[in-house]
Amino acid sequence: MKQVIVITGASSGFGALTARALARSGHTVYAGMRATTGRNAAQVEQARAYSQEHGVDLRSVELDVQSDASVKAAIERIVAECGRIDVVIHNAGHMSFGPAEAFTPEQFAELYDINVLSTQHVNRAALPQLRKQGRSLVVWISSSSARGGTPPYLSPYFAAKAAMDSLAVSYAGELARWGIETSIIVPGAFTKGTSHFAHAGAPADKARAEEYANGPTADFGEVAFKGLAALEPPGANPEAVATAIVKVVDTPFGKRPLRVHIDPSEDGAEIVNSVADRVRAELLRRIGLGDILKPSAPGGRRQAPSARADRSRRARPE
Amino acid sequence: MKQVIVITGASSGFGALTARALARSGHTVYAGMRATTGRNAAQVEQARAYSQEHGVDLRSVELDVQSDASVKAAIERIVAECGRIDVVIHNAGHMSFGPAEAFTPEQFAELYDINVLSTQHVNRAALPQLRKQGRSLVVWISSSSARGGTPPYLSPYFAAKAAMDSLAVSYAGELARWGIETSIIVPGAFTKGTSHFAHAGAPADKARAEEYANGPTADFGEVAFKGLAALEPPGANPEAVATAIVKVVDTPFGKRPLRVHIDPSEDGAEIVNSVADRVRAELLRRIGLGDILKPSAPGGRRQAPSARADRSRRARPE
Numbered sequence: 001m002k003q004v005i006v007i008t009g010a011s012s013g014f015g016a017l018t019a020r021a022l023a024r025s026g027h028t029v030y031a032g033m034r035a036t037t038g039r040n041a042a043q044v045e046q047a048r049a050y051s052q053e054h055g056v057d058l059r060s061v062e063l064d065v066q067s068d069a070s071v072k073a074a075i076e077r078i079v080a081e082c083g084r085i086d087v088v089i090h091n092a093g094h095m096s097f098g099p100a101e102a103f104t105p106e107q108f109a110e111l112y113d114i115n116v117l118s119t120q121h122v123n124r125a126a127l128p129q130l131r132k133q134g135r136s137l138v139v140w141i142s143s144s145s146a147r148g149g150t151p152p153y154l155s156p157y158f159a160a161k162a163a164m165d166s167l168a169v170s171y172a173g174e175l176a177r178w179g180i181e182t183s184i185i186v187p188g189a190f191t192k193g194t195s196h197f198a199h200a201g202a203p204a205d206k207a208r209a210e211e212y213a214n215g216p217t218a219d220f221g222e223v224a225f226k227g228l229a230a231l232e233p234p235g236a237n238p239e240a241v242a243t244a245i246v247k248v249v250d251t252p253f254g255k256r257p258l259r260v261h262i263d264p265s266e267d268g269a270e271i272v273n274s275v276a277d278r279v280r281a282e283l284l285r286r287i288g289l290g291d292i293l294k295p296s297a298p299g300g301r302r303q304a305p306s307a308r309a310d311r312s313r314r315a316r317p318e
Numbered sequence: 319m320k321q322v323i324v325i326t327g328a329s330s331g332f333g334a335l336t337a338r339a340l341a342r343s344g345h346t347v348y349a350g351m352r353a354t355t356g357r358n359a360a361q362v363e364q365a366r367a368y369s370q371e372h373g374v375d376l377r378s379v380e381l382d383v384q385s386d387a388s389v390k391a392a393i394e395r396i397v398a399e400c401g402r403i404d405v406v407i408h409n410a411g412h413m414s415f416g417p418a419e420a421f422t423p424e425q426f427a428e429l430y431d432i433n434v435l436s437t438q439h440v441n442r443a444a445l446p447q448l449r450k451q452g453r454s455l456v457v458w459i460s461s462s463s464a465r466g467g468t469p470p471y472l473s474p475y476f477a478a479k480a481a482m483d484s485l486a487v488s489y490a491g492e493l494a495r496w497g498i499e500t501s502i503i504v505p506g507a508f509t510k511g512t513s514h515f516a517h518a519g520a521p522a523d524k525a526r527a528e529e530y531a532n533g534p535t536a537d538f539g540e541v542a543f544k545g546l547a548a549l550e551p552p553g554a555n556p557e558a559v560a561t562a563i564v565k566v567v568d569t570p571f572g573k574r575p576l577r578v579h580i581d582p583s584e585d586g587a588e589i590v591n592s593v594a595d596r597v598r599a600e601l602l603r604r605i606g607l608g609d610i611l612k613p614s615a616p617g618g619r620r621q622a623p624s625a626r627a628d629r630s631r632r633a634r635p636e
Contacts, residue, residue: 068423100488101445105386105435112430116477117423124526127419131529146484147465147594149601152610155488159434162484163477166464170418170473177534208442211449216495216614220607227605268597275593276465279586283467287545289538292470296534 003249004082006030006074008065008122009092011043013194014141014187014241018091019047021242023056025250030078032063032092034070065092065118068125075125087249088126089139090119090168093161095200097225099212100155102203108156111201115160116167123171127180134179135253135297139245140168144188144261147276148269151224152217157200169280172258176292183248183256185241186273188263191229193238228265236264254295321567322400324348324392326383326440327410329361331512332459332505332559336409337365339560341374343568348396350381350410352388383410383436386443393443405567406444407457408437408486411479413518415543417530418473420521426474429519433478434485441489445498452497453571453615457563458486462506462579465594466587469542470535475518487598490576494610501566501574503559504591506581509547511556546583554582572613 005022009015010031019031031047033040044060051058063074078085094114096103119140130136143161150158165184172182191197203209213221244260251257258277261270281293323340327333328349337349354362362378369376381392396403412432414421437458448454461479468476483502490500509515521527531539562578569575576595579588599611 100438100485100492101441103438105438105442108435108438109427109430112427112434112481116430117426120418120421120423120426123419124423124523131533146480149598149604150484150487151601151605151607152488152492155485155492158488159481159485162464163430163481166468166480167418167473167477169468170470170476174418174470174473174530174535174538205442211446212492215449217492220492223606227607231601231604267601268594272590272594272597276586276590279590280467283469283549283585286467286549287469288541289469289545 002026002028003086004028004078004084005087005089005249006032006061006078006085006126007089007091008032008063008118011040013196014238015091016043017239017242018089018245019058020050021246022249023051023058024054025246027249028057028059028082030059030061030074032061032065032074034062034064036060036062065121066113068121071121071125075129079129084133085126085129085136086133087137087139088122088130089141089245090122091141092118093141095154095157095196096202097153097200098203098209099153099217099220102205102209102212103156104204107201107204108159111156111160112163115157116164119164119167127175130180131175131178136179137181137183137249137253137256138171138175139248140164140182140184142168142184142186144186144263144267144269146269147272148188148263148267151227152220153224173284173289173292176295179296181253181256181295182258184259185245185248186259186261186263186269187238187241188261188265188267188269189228189232190236190238190241191225191232192236197225231265231267233264254297320344320346321404322346322396322402323405323407323567324350324379324381324396324403324444325407325409326350326381326436329358331514332556333409334361335557335560336407336563337376338368339564340567341369341376342372343564345567346375346377346400348377348379348392350379350383350392352380352382354378354380383439384431386439389439389443393447397447402451403444403447403454404451405455405457406440406448407459407563408440409459410436411459413472413475413514414520415471415518416521416527417471417535417538420523420527420530421474422522425519425522426477429474429478430481433475434482437482437485445493448498449493449496454497455499455501455567455571455574456489456493457566458482458500458502460486460502460504462504462581462585462587464587465590466506466581466585469545470538471542491602491607491610494613497614499571499574499613500576502577503563503566504577504579504581504587505556505559506583506585506587507546507550508554508556508559509543509550510554515543549583549585551582572615
């Protein structure tokens with residue numbers, strides 16, 4: 001079934017690949033990016049050419065995830081043009097590389113803004129529509145770093161992605177009874193095939209970074225990155241992430257997995273998340289909220305709160 | 319051995335309990351808090367009285383974790399008075415309660431600031447001193463929510479604590495060769511005995527919060543909190559967290575645990591973290607950085623980077 005999809009950060013990387021793959025699968029895809037008439041004008045033109053060449057419905061939309069006004073305008077345009085939004089994909093993200101101590105608090109805040117607050121801007125703009133429709137889907141592009149093994153020197157990014165994954169899990173439960181399903185995509189490190197690593201930011205405090213570069217940590221700058229790259233099997237391809245997302249979107253409502261891992265390096269996130277998602281399910285059942293492990297079908301959200309209240313009384317301490 | 323310790327957020331809760339317990343154990347403890355001459359003047363007086371009554375060395379220090387200038391002044395005062403800082407304890411934190419969708423991005427940013435950027439302010443002020451000394455310790459008060467089961471309606475807090483835990487793990491590796499040890503304390507939910515839950519912030523978007531209160535999620539506000547409280551066995555006491563921290567501080571350098579869980583409700587974080595810390599160790603060994611799983615003894619940090627370079631070459635892709 002043809003779905004209306006918006007994806008953030010779609011000018012490059014996983015975002016651009018996924019937008020194209022979803023369009024090829026027959027969906028109407030809004031590729032969100034900022035500066036559509038400025039530095040991403042070429043990306044807009046490429047998307048238009050791609051759409052025409054393949055006879056698919058791929059549309060670029062101005063969407064700066066750090067701006068409330070820009071996000072609102074993008075969501076309003078989509079609803080105006082299509083009358084609905086079936087799928088929101090949180091993909092926008094940015095990385096930085098260097099010793100934790102050499103990043104200023106402002107740099108940490110900026111990474112949080114791009115990787116996490118971005119999703120909150122989009123959710124607050126889009127969720128009223130998704131809740132009204134029901135049978136809709138939110139997809140989060142998390143990172144294996146949130147739960148897998150991690151090398152040094154990526155701390156502001158790792159912290160932000162851990163927060164983003166946590167937020168995805170919170171939303172999954174809070175949206176379930178509104179008929180909104182959640183899938184969390186967990187890519188491992190793809191050091192080649194996207195510009196994610198090449199575009200990584202650097203610490204603002206150069207003097208502090210120098211201390212680490214000239215101290216006992218002198219090799220970290222090289223080992224951390226090369227180590228990650230060495231774990232990657234030959235042929236690891238970020239296209240696999242796009243393929244996994246298409247599969248999730250094309251799975252019927254209520255049957256989609258909470259998580260999908262695409263981690264050729266096997267950094268362990270899949271094992272940790274299996275345990276973590278299981279203890280989450282256990283806790284929700286223990287407090288009488290086991291139903292929110294899966295989204296309610298339409299109509300379910302109109303269930304009288306009084307029926308729930310019984311369960312809440314059982315959960316109360318004596 | 320008497321150590322010089324600074325702990326943030328020590329006007330109440332875990333912080334106040336821990337500051338007193340450490341002072342009783344014979345250490346010089348700086349209880350960091352803001353507004354020492356304003357709304358926390360009573361807490362300052364209580365700490366002074368406690369110190370005198372018990373013949374211990376508990377000192378209050380003005381330390382607003384959200385202000386770079388305040389943090390710097392506090393650290394400078396401690397070094398001026400004692401000539402050293404042996405232990406930094408990141409404890410300051412704040413919680414909020416309500417539907418994720420009803421919190422503004424600014425509220426999410428504010429929670430990140432208090433719970434995460436706070437530690438970055440303190441680290442950037444204190445770590446040069448700790449690195450110079452070696453044989454020092456950083457303690458992080460994380461939360462079982464970062465890896466355990468989580469109820470709805472605590473998303474900005476859970477996201478921030480997940481980020482803080484991730485940052486603690488990054489710092490653990492990056493500081494090890496500088497002779498700095500890391501211990502992460504993981505308390506479960508203590509809904510009684512501190513004002514953590516009572517002081518929780520509320521969503522700014524009241525209209526959106528109302529939709530959740532009047533929708534299929536009507537019972538969440540009660541079930542989420544009561545459910546957590548119901549999991550807590552009778553007699554769960556936040557003093558256990560303070561006791562655990564004293565034990566960590568009093569353990570010899572190099573022998574301290576990376577993590578200590580104090581979770582009477584058994585929400586599963588201990589199980590998930592055991593797996594997560596293991597895959598982290600595995601990844602660090604695979605990329606040739608197994609040595610940073612434990613802090614180097616003084617002198618170790620002067621090891622020539624050339625010795626490390628061999629390992630980094632081995633880790634490179636062919």
